[in-house]
Amino acid sequence: MNNPFKFLVRLFVLSLILFSCGEKEDPVTFLVSTTELQFGPAEKTLEVTLTSNQQWQVEMNASWITVIPNQGNGNAKISITTAANYANEIRTTVLNIRFGVIIQPIKITQEAGEPQFPDYYIPADNTGMREISSLELAAEMGKGWNLGNSLEAIGGETAWGNPKVTKELIDAVKAAGFNSVRIPVAWSKFSNATEFTIDPEWMARVQEVVDYVIDNDMYALMNIHWDEGWMQPTFAQQEYVNNRLEKMWVQIALNFRDYNDHLLFAGTNEVMIEGDYGSPKPEYYQVQNSFNQTFVDAVRSTGGRNAYRNLVVQTFNTNIDHGVNFFELPLDETEDRLMVEAHYYDPYEFALREDEIITQWGANATDHSKTALWGGEAHVDAQFLKMKIKFIDQGIPVLIGEYGAIQKKAAENYSFLIDYHSYVTKSMTAHGLVPFYWDNGYAGDYGFALFDRNSREQIYPDLIKAITN
Incomplete structure (x- = not known):
């Protein structure tokens, strides 16, 4: 009483x-x-x-x-x-x-209830899904490369200036020493606006590109990318986004359910409030954490090999510090099959800002007026050590799904790009993180391209070696 x-x-x-x-x-x-x-x-x-x-x-x-x-x-x-x-x-x-x-x-x-399965569920099937830990699988992924600005281009695959992706391009990426390809995908242009039903032709095209990677005995990491920014991490949008996210991922997971463990799914990309780059409000990261949970639940609900597939979930804005401070690993009925994704573009002035002021980086810099005065080697190591302690030491792999620095006009910049990418990649690997270089296919000033996507030739062989070696 x-x-x-x-x-x-x-x-x-x-x-x-x-x-x-x-x-x-x-x-x-x-x-x-x-x-x-x-x-x-x-x-x-x-x-x-x-x-x-x-x-x-x-x-x-x-x-x-x-x-x-x-x-x-x-x-x-x-x-x-x-x-x-x-x-x-x-x-x-x-x-x-x-x-x-x-x-x-x-x-x-x-309280807990008896498991209930949707109509599309099939019993778990571990065929082709090796009994190795997620850390062991992550170690096999080696160096990764991004097929940027292609399948996630708003308006269609060639809308942002890149040609259609070919098997020959992926062959060239493999030959250069990369063992994994991250495939950013936007699905909304090719889906129903109310029920979010994905166009079968677009699904088939994405699958064709995934097959280019898998057939090369490489790892493919496929996501839902920015996709016109509908994943707003607010309480006002939470129900809508989770509903849309679930419906899309169920369709994607069903289509790729029979693939082996060389295919990984990544739930989202850089979820954030546009223009708000500070420490997130509790509302923001709580809602982002719910997106991760919805993604995991949707994929697992399809059964089959998806019951054992490695899934990749993102920190808020794929930021390392936000991951250390605010990230919560989703609940998963499958043990040891989750990985965490963050991105790295530090220091911004060298890596992303389009100017000719900051063109040097690191210990070999000769003119400190041309450096960012932060984000050097010690910062690199400290950031990756945080992720190692927070996640890897606890048995949770970490992927740096994007990193890199743009090519600037100054002739001196190229040698510092090599220094930057060599050091950053080595530090990731030494700390147990899996690196994925961001390549947007643009080889002009302030571009990231390593390969000519028309000829499939290497544009910067020394830069590629700095990453793959």
Whole structure:
């Protein structure tokens, strides 16, 4: 039986009366209707009533929970929704409501239910999926190369100036010493706007390119790329994005379900709020974490070899520091088959900024007025060490899905590009990370291209050797 006295204590323990300079001020009130919620295994929403005359904010990291709204000023009802839990394990978490220096925890418990399978599910099949750890598979991936600005080009494969991808191009990439190809893909131009049904012809074209890689005994890493920026990490867009993400990944996973473990899926790309490059709000990384969970659940729901496939999930904005500070690994019914992706373009002034001011990098720089004065060798090693400690040492592989520096006009720049790519790639490898050089196919000023995609010839053999060696 509930104790009425305990309930009253719980309800009013956070009601405070503040005094300033000996004068009585208006009471500061912060009340919660409950401090514990219990959910069944099915998706469900429960409400908690807040009584407050001040600002408050919800703090929570569990990707299987959605809270709307997550902050406010004054009285409110917050809706707490749990995703379905059919993983045979009860799960618990604590949701904190912060009011100034006061934190009121709400314990959340969700029961587990018997697994339920959709119509398209087939029993798990490990044929062609070797019994090696994800770290061992990552080590086999070697040096990676990006097929950038092709299949993710808005408007179609050749819309951004590159020719159609050919098997001969992938053969040339393999011959140059790369063993993995990251294939960025945009699906929306070739999908239904309401049901997100992917055009079979586009799916077949993507599959054709994937086969170029797999047939070369290379690893293929395929994602949903920027794709017109519909993956906005806000509570307002969370339900829409997760629904769209799930429907697309189920289709993709079903189409590629029979591929062996040389094919990996990556859920998203650089999920962020455009123009906001600072430390993310809790809302942003909580929603991004939910995208990762939706991706994993969607792929696993298809069964077959996808039950064992290695899946790659992203840090917020694929940023290393955000990964160390805010990333939460999704729950996965398959053990040891998740990898983490981040990107590296430090220092920005040398790697990405299109000017002729910062053209030198590293210990061999001769003119410090032409260096960024940060982002040198010590910074490189420190960033990759963070990822090693946070993930690799815990048995979770890390892919640097993009890195590189643009080619600038200054003649001196080329030697420093070689220094940069040689050192950065060696440091990644030494720390156990898998590098994927970003090649956008553009060989002009401020481009990243290593290969001429028409002739398939190497444009910068010394730069390629700096990476592959």
